Amino acid sequence: MSYTLGQKQLDDIDEILQTDLIDIGVHCVFLIDMSGNIIASLDDGENKHDIYSLAALAAGNFGAVSAMAKIVGEGEFSLLFHKGKKENIHFSKVLNEFLLITLFGNDLSLGFLRLKVAESVEKIKKILEPIHTP
Amino acid sequence: MAFVNLKKREVQVKIVYYGPGRGGKTTNLEYIYGKFNDRIQTEMVTVKTHGDRTLFFDFLPIDIGKINGYSAKMQLYTVPGQVKYNATRRLVLRGVDGIVFVADSMAVRREKNILSLKNLHENLKNYKKSIFSIPMVFQYNKVDLAEQGIPILPFATMEKDLNSQLKRPAFEASAVTGTNIVPTLKKIITMTMSSIKDELK
Numbered sequence: 001m002s003y004t005l006g007q008k009q010l011d012d013i014d015e016i017l018q019t020d021l022i023d024i025g026v027h028c029v030f031l032i033d034m035s036g037n038i039i040a041s042l043d044d045g046e047n048k049h050d051i052y053s054l055a056a057l058a059a060g061n062f063g064a065v066s067a068m069a070k071i072v073g074e075g076e077f078s079l080l081f082h083k084g085k086k087e088n089i090h091f092s093k094v095l096n097e098f099l100l101i102t103l104f105g106n107d108l109s110l111g112f113l114r115l116k117v118a119e120s121v122e123k124i125k126k127i128l129e130p131i132h133t134p
Numbered sequence: 135m136a137f138v139n140l141k142k143r144e145v146q147v148k149i150v151y152y153g154p155g156r157g158g159k160t161t162n163l164e165y166i167y168g169k170f171n172d173r174i175q176t177e178m179v180t181v182k183t184h185g186d187r188t189l190f191f192d193f194l195p196i197d198i199g200k201i202n203g204y205s206a207k208m209q210l211y212t213v214p215g216q217v218k219y220n221a222t223r224r225l226v227l228r229g230v231d232g233i234v235f236v237a238d239s240m241a242v243r244r245e246k247n248i249l250s251l252k253n254l255h256e257n258l259k260n261y262k263k264s265i266f267s268i269p270m271v272f273q274y275n276k277v278d279l280a281e282q283g284i285p286i287l288p289f290a291t292m293e294k295d296l297n298s299q300l301k302r303p304a305f306e307a308s309a310v311t312g313t314n315i316v317p318t319l320k321k322i323i324t325m326t327m328s329s330i331k332d333e334l335k
Binding site: 011036050059 | 135136138139140141145146148176177179181190191193207211221222225226228229230231330333
């Protein structure tokens with residue numbers, strides 16, 4: 001099984017990630033599917049990471065945390081966030097199949113970031129809904 | 135679940151090396167990493183225990199060039215082979231497009247191969263996928279051990295044990311020396327790409 005995204009859909013996703021997240025000071029953002037494939041990725045030009053490895057690990061990490069949630073009787077944990085000294089990472093599920101990962105520094109507050117992430121997730125959902133497999 | 139990016143004209147495919155613990159899945163990826171160093175832009179990612187056993191997975195992305203005008207990125211993963219890590223093994227299988235089943239040719243590991251194949255069958259069912267339809271290649275690893283006098287099961291026995299119903303391509307291999315490692319990879323890439331070729335137009 002496979003799925004395809006066209007130029008228009010991918011351009012729209014890039015536009016959302018750029019204006020909602022990169023423009024407010026996020027270092028790097030990428031949208032992946034739960035298999036670890038990268039759908040879109042943007043950065044601020046200064047912070048480059050090995051996104052293919054990050055995507056594989058993020059998908060695995062998210063899967064592991066979801067499995068833990070089920071074991072302890074939670075449907076899922078609502079906040080997934082790792083705090084570092086300089087770099088922080090935030091995960092947000094988009095529909096059932098996708099994951100939006102944001103890397104940001106300490107100049108951005110977690111609350112504001114979550115707000116902006118939630119806004120972009122709503123917009124991205126509309127684009128991905130047609131290929132979404134429940 | 136392969137992803138076709140029409141904007142970049144790129145296709146990303148997930149191939150998982152599956153099989154019993156200590157069978158040589160990680161060694162397969164290490165050999166490929168060494169052999170195709172020029173095509174791999176990143177470090178190989180491994181999540182392992184202190185005892186050097188795979189805990190979660192190994193990950194190696196490899197560019198294989200253009201197929202039908204699409205640049206093809208193969209994402210190679212291994213699973214942890216040990217029985218107790220089934221929860222993480224299942225996570226790695228999510229969205230898999232093709233499987234290399236690395237079986238251990240040592241006679242003493244015969245039962246472990248069969249159990250691992252059954253486990254793969256169950257775990258695929260969990261994702262509503264069938265072992266009978268997913269692209270898959272068998273690799274009977276460690277044939278080099280025969281030279282050291284270690285009892286090895288003959289090809290026919292391995293085929294009868296694992297591949298009698300599935301009837302997939304199979305290779306006798308040695309991940310340590312590199313024998314048949316690249317042919318195994320090429321075969322699974324061909325089979326997997328052909329299974330999604332209708333998407334690449």
